[in-house]
Amino acid sequence: MARGQIRKALSGFYYIEQDGNLIQCRARGIFRNRGESPLVGDFVEYSYDGESDGSVDKIHARKNELVRPPIANIDQALLVFSAKEPDFNTILLDRFLVVLESFHVQPIIVLTKLDLLNNEEKQALGQYVADYEAMGYEVILTFKDDPALLSTLGHYLKGKTSVLAGQSGVGKSTLLNTLIPSLELKTAHISKSLGRGKHTTRHVELIDIGEGLLADTPGFSSFDFDTIEKEELSACLPEFQRISENCKFRGCLHIKEPKCAVKEAVESGEIRTYRYEHYQQFLQEIIDRKPRY
Structure with a gap:
């Protein structure tokens, strides 16, 4: 048996990365009998003879797993919130932070649309930024057409498996398309071929970026406390x-x-x-x- 990581799941197939190649596999029936299912991000052992579909034989222990998107072994979440339109929302931010902490996922707060603030609003937001940094959180301030944005985010993505999360309407999809330009083409193609809008549900895939991995989905828009006592x-x-x-x-x-x-x-x-x-x-x-x- 070989060992690798599931990078993509689609239509009952699992695509496992091994030495730069993706091996197409199906999950063994034993997982279904146990009520288990492999997830993107899982480290697995698999069998493959090089001629037909391989099989996922064993799932290694996960350090965490998320439901939406269905993905495992996440290191960090880029938590995207806007300074304005919609206004910065501390209770929603705290809700996200609490749930991410409960899953042992490191949050990194990314603030967008700072260009829309007047001086008074910048001062108020600056106090919140200082508060969250004092709590121990990393905060990234982003500006429209910032040429350093990609290198800044690349620094945080390096060596990590990351997802995007955050408030609706704050620019998660725009940020994702900035990081992974090929997604815009993929989304446009799907929209045209299926006759649907931009928010067509797609499979989850981990994509190599900035010497790390990033899930090609905007992730969550809300969280609840179902798993926290x-x-x-x-x-x-x-x-x-x-x-x-x-x-x-x-x-x-x-x-x-x-x-x-x-x-x-x-x-x-x-x-x-x-x-x-x-x-x-x-x-x-x-x-x-x-x-x-």
């Missing part, structure tokens, strides 16, 4: 996780408990009030979630 939530906010080690009670939810270091940090300004308010809202969503059986 209330006791796990604060660990998905880096500054909460850091400070909560000083709470008096183990498993502190930072709501009504006495001698809570997180609440003290909110009062002192060490944790931003808006982050704590978002935490409270997310916690309530998790508490109110209907049980799954």
Whole structure:
């Protein structure tokens, strides 16, 4: 058996990268019997005789897996948000950050449309940028027709497997087409041949770019907290996780408990009030979630 990574899945076939070539394989029936399915990004063992379709025989353990897009072993997400049109939205950003942290996917915040801001709006956004950088997040500021954009993003993509995620209407598809120019041609061809619009659903594929891999899909437009338990939530906010080690009670939810270091940090300004308010809202969503059986 050989070992490789699934780079593309289409119509029941899995295309495995091996020494620069893509080997077409089908999954063995044993996976279906177990209710499992290989995903793009999986490292697998496969059999191939060089003449017919190979077979995926074993899926190696995943460090994470996402549902939309269906992809595994992601290192990071370029989290694309606009400064304006639509306006920068901290609660939506925090929702994305929390869920990405829960999947152990490193978020990189990419802000677009900065050209549309007036001076007062630039100051307000600058404070948010400083806040998120202080929390430990990388923030990339992008401007229209920025000649350095590709090299900047290439630095972050190098050696990583990445996806794009973020708010609707912020330019994810434009950014994707900037990074992978061939996609515009692919999308146009599909749209013309199928008589559909630009948002035709396509297979997921990992494409070599910037000495890394990037999924050729704009990824998610929303996230929920279905896989996060209330006791796990604060660990998905880096500054909460850091400070909560000083709470008096183990498993502190930072709501009504006495001698809570997180609440003290909110009062002192060490944790931003808006982050704590978002935490409270997310916690309530998790508490109110209907049980799954």
